[in-house]
Amino acid sequence: MKNTLEDRIPEFNRKQDSDDVAGFSGLTSLTSGRNRTLLEIAAIALVAVVIVGGAELLIKAMEIPHYVLPLPSQIAAAIVAEWTFLQPHLLVTLYELGVGFSIGASIGFLLAAIITQFPFVEKIVTPYILLLVTTPMLALVPLLILQFGFGSEPRIIAVALASGPMVMINSATGFRRVDLAKIALARSFGANTFQIFTKIRIPMAMPMILVGLLVGSIFGLLTTVAAEMVGGADGLGSRLTYYSSMVRMPQFFAVILLLATIGISFYAFFYWVGKKWAGWQA
Amino acid sequence: MQSHARGGAAQTGSSEFEPKMRVQSADKFYHTASGDVHALDSVDLDVRDGEFICVIGPSGCGKTTLLWCMAGLHDLSSGSVLLGQERIVSPHPEIAMIFQDANLLPWRDLIRNIYLPFEIKRVKPDIDRIQKLLAQVGLEGFDRKYPRELSGGMQQRASIVRSLAVDPSLLLMDEPFGALDAFTRDEMNLLIQSIWMETGKTIVFVTHSIPEAIFLADRVAVMSARPGRITRIFDIDIPRPRTIDITTTPSFIGKVLEIKASIESR
Numbered sequence: 001m002k003n004t005l006e007d008r009i010p011e012f013n014r015k016q017d018s019d020d021v022a023g024f025s026g027l028t029s030l031t032s033g034r035n036r037t038l039l040e041i042a043a044i045a046l047v048a049v050v051i052v053g054g055a056e057l058l059i060k061a062m063e064i065p066h067y068v069l070p071l072p073s074q075i076a077a078a079i080v081a082e083w084t085f086l087q088p089h090l091l092v093t094l095y096e097l098g099v100g101f102s103i104g105a106s107i108g109f110l111l112a113a114i115i116t117q118f119p120f121v122e123k124i125v126t127p128y129i130l131l132l133v134t135t136p137m138l139a140l141v142p143l144l145i146l147q148f149g150f151g152s153e154p155r156i157i158a159v160a161l162a163s164g165p166m167v168m169i170n171s172a173t174g175f176r177r178v179d180l181a182k183i184a185l186a187r188s189f190g191a192n193t194f195q196i197f198t199k200i201r202i203p204m205a206m207p208m209i210l211v212g213l214l215v216g217s218i219f220g221l222l223t224t225v226a227a228e229m230v231g232g233a234d235g236l237g238s239r240l241t242y243y244s245s246m247v248r249m250p251q252f253f254a255v256i257l258l259l260a261t262i263g264i265s266f267y268a269f270f271y272w273v274g275k276k277w278a279g280w281q282a
Numbered sequence: 283m284q285s286h287a288r289g290g291a292a293q294t295g296s297s298e299f300e301p302k303m304r305v306q307s308a309d310k311f312y313h314t315a316s317g318d319v320h321a322l323d324s325v326d327l328d329v330r331d332g333e334f335i336c337v338i339g340p341s342g343c344g345k346t347t348l349l350w351c352m353a354g355l356h357d358l359s360s361g362s363v364l365l366g367q368e369r370i371v372s373p374h375p376e377i378a379m380i381f382q383d384a385n386l387l388p389w390r391d392l393i394r395n396i397y398l399p400f401e402i403k404r405v406k407p408d409i410d411r412i413q414k415l416l417a418q419v420g421l422e423g424f425d426r427k428y429p430r431e432l433s434g435g436m437q438q439r440a441s442i443v444r445s446l447a448v449d450p451s452l453l454l455m456d457e458p459f460g461a462l463d464a465f466t467r468d469e470m471n472l473l474i475q476s477i478w479m480e481t482g483k484t485i486v487f488v489t490h491s492i493p494e495a496i497f498l499a500d501r502v503a504v505m506s507a508r509p510g511r512i513t514r515i516f517d518i519d520i521p522r523p524r525t526i527d528i529t530t531t532p533s534f535i536g537k538v539l540e541i542k543a544s545i546e547s548r
Contacts, residue, residue, distance in 0.1 A: 024449065118468070181385050184355050189399040190380040203389045280389040280428060 070250040075257060078250035082245040086239065090258060093224055096152050096261075100159025101220040105213060107160070108167030116175035126172075132165040141227045155227040155235070162223040163216035170212025174205025192232070207278040214270040221263055284398040287340060290343035300366070302452060302484045303352060308361035310347055310510075321347040323509030324361065329452075329486055334478055336487045336495035337512075338502045340545070344490040348456050352486065353379045365452070375403070378450035380458045384437035386429040386444075396444045408447065415443045419473060435466040439473070447478070456488045459494070468526050471497055492538050493529055496520075504544055506546025514544050 036044075040211030052072045057175035059069055066074065079086075115122045137158050182204070186196050202209075228237025236255050310322035321344040321356045337345050350356040352363055363370040363378065378399075386395045393412075399409040416422050419439040429437055438458055445453060455474075459467045471494060478485055489495050495502045502516045514539055518537065520528060528534050 118463060179382055181383075182387065184350070185379070185381060185385050185387075186398070187355055188353055188373050188377075189402045190373050190375065191402045195402055200387070203387070206389070269389065278389070280430070 067247045070253055074250040075253045078254040079257065082251055082254060084235070086255065086258065089234055089236050091237050092152070092234045093228065093259075094262070095154045096161060096228075096235065097217075097220055097224045099152075100156040100224065101163045101217055102165030103156070104160035104162070104220065105167045105216055108212070109163040109209065110217065111172050111174050112168045112171035112175055113201075116172050122172070129165050129168055129172075132161065133169060137162040137223055138226045138230075140228045145231050150232040150282055155232075159220045159223050159228045163220035166216035167209075167212040168220050170215065171205060171209045174208025174212075175201060177208070178205060179204060203277075207274070207281045210270055210274045210278055214267065217266040217270070218263060221259070221266065225259060302330070302331040302365070303329040303334075303365045303370075303486075305329075305348070305352065306427050308348070308351060308362070308363065309359045310344070310351060310356065311359045312347075321508035322358070323511045324352070324477055325510065325512055327503060327512055329484060331480070332484055332499075333500045334485045334487065334498055335503060336473075336489055336499035336503045337505060338489055338495045338541070339494060339505030339510070341490060341505050343505045343507035345490075345505055347455055347510065348487050348505070349379070349456050349486065352391075353377055353454050355379070375448070376450050377454060378445035378448060379453045380438075380441055380453060380455040382457045382522050383457075383461050384429070384434070384439055384441040386437055388429050390431070391426050391428050392440050395429070395440060396447055399444065399448045403448070411449075412443065412447050415446055418477070433466075433497050434462050435470060438470060442474070442477070446481070446483075451483060453483050453485045455485060457488055457490065460489070460491075467494070472526065474498065479522060493534075493539050494535050495542070496534060497526075497529055498520065499526060502541060504541060506545075516541055516544075 055069075056072050059071055070078075111125075115125055140161065141154060141158050144157055148154040148157070168218070178201070181198055182200050186200050191199065221239070225237040227233035227242050230237075232238050236259055239255045240252060243249070243255065305327040305466065306324055308325040309320050310320075312319040312321055312508075325348060326527075327337075337348065339345050340450070347356065351358050352370065354363070354377065355369045357371065366376055367374060368374070368377065372401060386392075390398070394417075396412055397407050403527070413422070416424075421436060421439055424432065424436065424440075429440075432440065441458075458468045462470060474485075474487075475481075487495070487498055496518055499518050502518060503512050504514045505511065506513045516537070520534070
């Protein structure tokens, strides 16, 4: 305990490099944190090996039936064996997620940018946006299916409705962080409203915009999968329903692994973008 | 150094000069929820071409308001600001502003901070000129550093380069060194004096430090608070270049006390 104080140079005004945290709701988690050292990466890999290997041994030793918990080796084998069958479903899921998220995020971002310019409008609109944020868009899926059938459209709409408001409230928080001095600076050099927007307001809001995009993409993924589980015969979500009804647990977990990979990829992507575009926040 | 350009006009006699900037019976009210604030009350100020004038006064006396109106960032409630013959109602390319706390953009490295005015004006940055200025203020080799990696003094030097790079003829400085420690502040004052002597720019410098004002200025304008008005203008005739040593001479201290008394008598 003593060393934590004594080993540090007492510069209290400097912000400390915070260690990497996995949360994504905070501002700093995206933008701060140093790169992992080789040792840390090795340790993370080691933990994975211990967990996977341990699960394998434990499940075998305790003779847990495979329809309850499949062996990690069975899951790995299932991914390989089922790949050609799962790939089109993966592409459907990625397509729905990509299109829905793009539409939702664009609208959310634009609305945030416009609304924050007019405080009165913002006050009127915010409760409705909160309503959209807090309402599980999933509840709308059966309704949307009635309207649009079992294709991709209802899912894309649900994804857009789930991710858009997330992007919007976070971006709006970012756009609200106005620094009058910086706007005055740009103005003093003759900047017009559009230049102030692109050169001051957007970079300033960037950390929060990225948080919004990350949270929105994760919400989008959840909604895609859940919407696919509700109805339809394609997409990874429908495979979850299918495999669980057939009690094919290795395949079921293989799909979950694929979904987790998509989620982690989003996180890694936005983390990387955050380092690049919002690293100044740290 | 001694034969620096002083823009001529300032030396051709005090009665017959064309001021660089003329503030005429400027009034400024801010309308706030708790009532109107009378920030400027019929302020008249002539800024001579090539001079270094300091505006001094207690906090909240309207110094910054006056400067922002001179920069065209604020509208006056009545009265006018003239640059030569031209009425200033919006930012003007001949005028550059230097802000408190450097005001660098934290998401841009030093060189891209300096490019900002060029991007806004959509002209190619004059890289030779910028490098020369950076060398002059001792910032060569820091191009790619981000503001958080620079000390307060270095940040403010970068912001001075940013403003000088677009070659304005009038520099408005709003308590630029207020947040710096005393040593850095002395250093910056010497630097700004030498920049002023070499470039012959007209500088309006707002501060709340009387010694700083006397050290830098040809003239010190004293402002009173609420409503803000200019109560007196002192001529400072200490020869240049001035050194930090002169700030301890009896005549300098006498001047400090004189100006202090004129503020307190209000």
